[in-house]
Amino acid sequence: MGKAAQAPDTSSISRLDQIKISQYFGCNTFSERTMHERLQRDVYKAYRQALKRGEPLSPEVAKSVAIAMKEWALEQGCTHFTHWFLPMTGATAEKHDAFIAWDEPGTVIERFSGGQLIQGEPDASSFPSGGLRATFEARGYTAWDPASPAFIMEGPIGKTLCIPTAFIGYHGEALDHKVPLLRSMDVVSASARKALKFFGVDAGSVVAQCGPEQEYFAVDLDLARQRPDLLFANRTLQGAKPPKGQELEDHYFGSIKERVLGFMQEVELECFKLGIPAKTRHNEVAPNQFEIAPIYEAANLASDHNQLLMEILKSVGERHGLAVLLHEKPFAGINGSGKHVNWSLATDEGQNLLEPGHTPEENLQFLFFLSATLKAIHTHGGLLRASIAFAGNDHRLGANEAPPAIMSAFLGAQLNHILDAIEKGAAADASTQKIIDLGIGNLPRIEKDATDRNRTSPFAFTGNKFEFRAVGSSQPIALPLTVINAAVAEAIDDLNVKLEAELKAGKEHKAAVMAVVKQAIVETKAIRFEGNGYSEEWKQEAERRGLPHAKDTVAALHIWEQPAVKAVLAKPGILSEGEQESRLHIRHEEYQKVINIETQVLRQMAETQILPSITADLGARAETLGKLAAAGISVPETLKAALQAQATLAGEAQARLTAMKEALAAAEALEDLHARTAAFGNQVNQAKHALRETLDALEDACDADLWPLPKYWQLLAPLV
Ligand code: ADP
Ligand code: MG
Numbered sequence: 001m002g003k004a005a006q007a008p009d010t011s012s013i014s015r016l017d018q019i020k021i022s023q024y025f026g027c028n029t030f031s032e033r034t035m036h037e038r039l040q041r042d043v044y045k046a047y048r049q050a051l052k053r054g055e056p057l058s059p060e061v062a063k064s065v066a067i068a069m070k071e072w073a074l075e076q077g078c079t080h081f082t083h084w085f086l087p088m089t090g091a092t093a094e095k096h097d098a099f100i101a102w103d104e105p106g107t108v109i110e111r112f113s114g115g116q117l118i119q120g121e122p123d124a125s126s127f128p129s130g131g132l133r134a135t136f137e138a139r140g141y142t143a144w145d146p147a148s149p150a151f152i153m154e155g156p157i158g159k160t161l162c163i164p165t166a167f168i169g170y171h172g173e174a175l176d177h178k179v180p181l182l183r184s185m186d187v188v189s190a191s192a193r194k195a196l197k198f199f200g201v202d203a204g205s206v207v208a209q210c211g212p213e214q215e216y217f218a219v220d221l222d223l224a225r226q227r228p229d230l231l232f233a234n235r236t237l238q239g240a241k242p243p244k245g246q247e248l249e250d251h252y253f254g255s256i257k258e259r260v261l262g263f264m265q266e267v268e269l270e271c272f273k274l275g276i277p278a279k280t281r282h283n284e285v286a287p288n289q290f291e292i293a294p295i296y297e298a299a300n301l302a303s304d305h306n307q308l309l310m311e312i313l314k315s316v317g318e319r320h321g322l323a324v325l326l327h328e329k330p331f332a333g334i335n336g337s338g339k340h341v342n343w344s345l346a347t348d349e350g351q352n353l354l355e356p357g358h359t360p361e362e363n364l365q366f367l368f369f370l371s372a373t374l375k376a377i378h379t380h381g382g383l384l385r386a387s388i389a390f391a392g393n394d395h396r397l398g399a400n401e402a403p404p405a406i407m408s409a410f411l412g413a414q415l416n417h418i419l420d421a422i423e424k425g426a427a428a429d430a431s432t433q434k435i436i437d438l439g440i441g442n443l444p445r446i447e448k449d450a451t452d453r454n455r456t457s458p459f460a461f462t463g464n465k466f467e468f469r470a471v472g473s474s475q476p477i478a479l480p481l482t483v484i485n486a487a488v489a490e491a492i493d494d495l496n497v498k499l500e501a502e503l504k505a506g507k508e509h510k511a512a513v514m515a516v517v518k519q520a521i522v523e524t525k526a527i528r529f530e531g532n533g534y535s536e537e538w539k540q541e542a543e544r545r546g547l548p549h550a551k552d553t554v555a556a557l558h559i560w561e562q563p564a565v566k567a568v569l570a571k572p573g574i575l576s577e578g579e580q581e582s583r584l585h586i587r588h589e590e591y592q593k594v595i596n597i598e599t600q601v602l603r604q605m606a607e608t609q610i611l612p613s614i615t616a617d618l619g620a621r622a623e624t625l626g627k628l629a630a631a632g633i634s635v636p637e638t639l640k641a642a643l644q645a646q647a648t649l650a651g652e653a654q655a656r657l658t659a660m661k662e663a664l665a666a667a668e669a670l671e672d673l674h675a676r677t678a679a680f681g682n683q684v685n686q687a688k689h690a691l692r693e694t695l696d697a698l699e700d701a702c703d704a705d706l707w708p709l710p711k712y713w714q715l716l717a718p719l720v
C-alpha cells in the first residue's frame with residue numbers, strides 16, 4: 001500500500017495539470033490507506049476483516065479507530081465534527097460540534113471520545129418519521145457506518161470532520177435511507193453467496209455495486225435568482241418555448257464551453273479530494289444540460305458519494321455564478337434529467353456475477369444470476385416503480401422522453417436470442433455439447449455499441465451490469481438500490497431452492513442449472529422488451545402482458561401499499577411493515593407539499609408579476625393607439641384585434657387562476673391522506689397546467705421589455 005494522499009496546495013497551483021489526481025485523491029478522507037498507516041497492525045486487520053465480512057466492529061477496534069481518526073482530523077485542521085446522515089427528507093443532515101471541552105475553569109482543550117465517534121444523539125423530532133416516532137420518544141441515534149470513510153468538509157475559513165452515519169430510532173427502527181440499503185446489501189450478499197456454492201465458488205461476501213450517472217442543468221445564477229419558481233420549486237412553472245430548443249441536437253457531446261469546463265474541473269477537484277471517483281463529463285441532449293458519472297463502487301459508498309456530489313455541484317456552481325438544477329424537469333418541452341443507476345453484483349474477489357464468462361461453467365453461473373435479476377424485475381416491477389415515484393419524476397416517466405413508467409428489461413439481440421434458444425431447446429437434459437449448441441458455451445461479450453442500446457428501456461442490460469434509467473436526477477439512489485437488492489435476493493433464494501431440489505432429485509449439475517434457468521426465462525418473458533418503450537403500441541402490449549403501469553406517483557404508491565408487495569422488504573428484515581408504512585406516509589405528504597408549494601409560487605407569480613405586467617402592456621399599447629388616432633393616423637383593425645385577443649387571454653388567465661386557487665383549497669380541505677394526494681395529483685396539477693398554458697401564450701404576446709421574468713431563451717443560451 002502506498003503513502004496516504006496529501007492535499008494539493010491549490011492556492012499555489014493555477015492549473016491542475018501540475019499535479020496528478022492520484023497524488024491527492026481521497027486526501028480529505030480518513031481512507032483505508034490512512035488507516036493502514038495510522039492503526040496498529042492487528043487493529044487494522046480486524047477492521048478490514050469486519051468490513052470484508054460485513055460484520056460490526058468490536059468495541060475495542062472501534063475505539064482505536066476513533067482515536068486515530070480524531071488525531072488525523074485535528075492534524076488536518078478540523079475544528080468541528082458532525083455526524084452526517086441521510087434522513088428521509090432526501091437531503092443530507094449535519095449538526096456541527098466543536099472539538100472543545102472545558103479543561104480547567106476558563107480554559108478549553110480539544111476533546112473527542114470514541115463514543116462521540118461511534119454514536120450521536122441528534123434531536124430527531126424535526127425529521128420526518130412518518131409517524132414512526134411518537135414525539136415523547138423523539139430520540140434518534142446516529143451510528144457510524146465504518147464502511148463509508150469519514151471525510152473533511154472545507155468551509156470558507158475552517159474545516160469540519162464529517163462522520164457518515166446511519167440514523168435509527170430508539171427501538172432500532174430505520175429513520176434514514178442508509179439503514180435499509182445496508183440491510184439489503186447484507187441480504188443479497190447472503191443469497192448470492194449461497195448460490196455461488198452451487199457453482200463451486202466460496203465467496204467471503206458479495207457486494208452490490210453501483211455507478212450512478214448524474215444529469216443536471218446549469219443556468220446563469222443571476223437570471224435564476226430572478227425567478228421565484230426556480231428559487232422555491234427548483235423548476236420553471238411558466239415559460240414560453242424558445243425559438244430553438246434541442247431540435248438541432250447540437251448540444252449532446254458537443255464541445256464544453258470554457259465557463260462550464262472551469263466549473264466542472266472544480267467540481268472534480270472537490271470530488272477527488274473526497275475520494276469520489278468522478279470519471280466522465282459531457283454535454284447532455286438539452287441546452288445547458290450536462291452529466292457527470294463516477295466509477296462504480298459498493299452501493300452504500302456510491303449512495304453517500306452521490307449525495308455529496310449533488311451538494312458539490314450546487315455549491316461549486318454558485319462560486320462560478322451558476323445555478324445547478326437537479327430537478328427532473330426544470331423546463332417544459334425540453335428533456336428532463338435522470339440518474340442512470342448502474343447495478344451489478346460482484347464477489348469480494350472482484351468477480352462480476354453479471355459478466356458473461358469464458359467457460360460453459362462460468363456461463364451457467366452468469367445465466368443463473370441473469371435470470372434471477374429478470375425474475376426480480378418481473379415479480380417486483382411495481383415496487384421498483386414505486387421506489388422512484390415522486391412529484392418531480394412524474395414529469396419524466398412516461399412523458400415521451402425518459403423511460404416509460406412500465407418496468408421492462410432490455411437484453412439486446414444476442415442475449416435474447418440465447419434466452420429464446422434455451423426456452424425452446426431441450427435444456428432440461430443439457431449436456432456440455434447441448435450447451436455449446438445453444439451458444440452458451442462461448443457467450444459473446446456483449447458489445448456496447450450504440451446500435452444495440454435501447455434508450456427507451458427503463459432497465460437495460462449493458463454488457464456486465466443492469467442500468468436502471470428511471471431514477472430521478474434529484475432523488476437519493478438508496479431506495480431504488482434497496483429495492484433492487486431485495487428483489488434480486490428473493491429471486492436468487494427462489495432459484496436456490498429449485499436448484500437444490502433438482503440436484504436432490506438426482507439431476508446432473510449442468511442439467512439442473514439449465515432446468516432452473518429455463519423455468520425462470522419462461523416465467524419472466526413478459527418483461528423482456530426490445531422495442532420502442534415510448535410507443536403507444538408498447539403500452540397496449542404491456543397491458544396485454546399484464547405488466548403494472550403506474551402512470552404517476554399516486555398509482556405507484558398504491559402498488560407499494562399492497563401487503564404482498566411489502567413482503568419482499570419485510571420478510572428479510574430490510575424494512576418492516578411499520579417502517580414501510582412510515583415511508584409511504586412521508587411520500588404522500590412530500591408529494592402534497594411539493595405540489596402545494598408549486599401552486600402557491602405560480603399563484604404569486606401570476607397575480608403579482610405576470611398579470612400586472614400584461615395589463616400594463618395592454619394599457620401602454622392602448623394609449624399608444626389612442627395617440628396615433630389623435631394624430632390622425634388610422635389604427636388598423638388587426639392591431640386592435642391583437643390587443644383585444646391579448647385582453648381576452650388575460651381574462652382567461654384570471655379565470656384559470658381563480659380555478660387553481662379553488663382546486664388547491666378543495667384538495668387541502670380533504671381529510672383522507674390518499675384522497676388528498678389524488679386531488680393534488682389530478683385536480684390541482686391540471687389547474688396549474690391550465691393556467692400555465694395561458695400564461696405562456698401571454699408571454700409570447702407581451703412586450704419583452706415589460707415581461708417580468710427571465711425567459712427560456714435567456715436561461716438556455718450558451719453559458720459564456
Ligand atoms: P454509459 O452507460 O454512459 O455508456 P458506461 O457504461 O461506461 O457509460 O458506464 C456508466 C456507469 O456505469 C459508470 O458510472 C460506471 O462506473 C458504471 N459501471 C460500469 N460497470 C459497472 C458495474 N459492473 N456495476 C455497476 N456499475 C458499473
Ligand atoms: Mg448509461
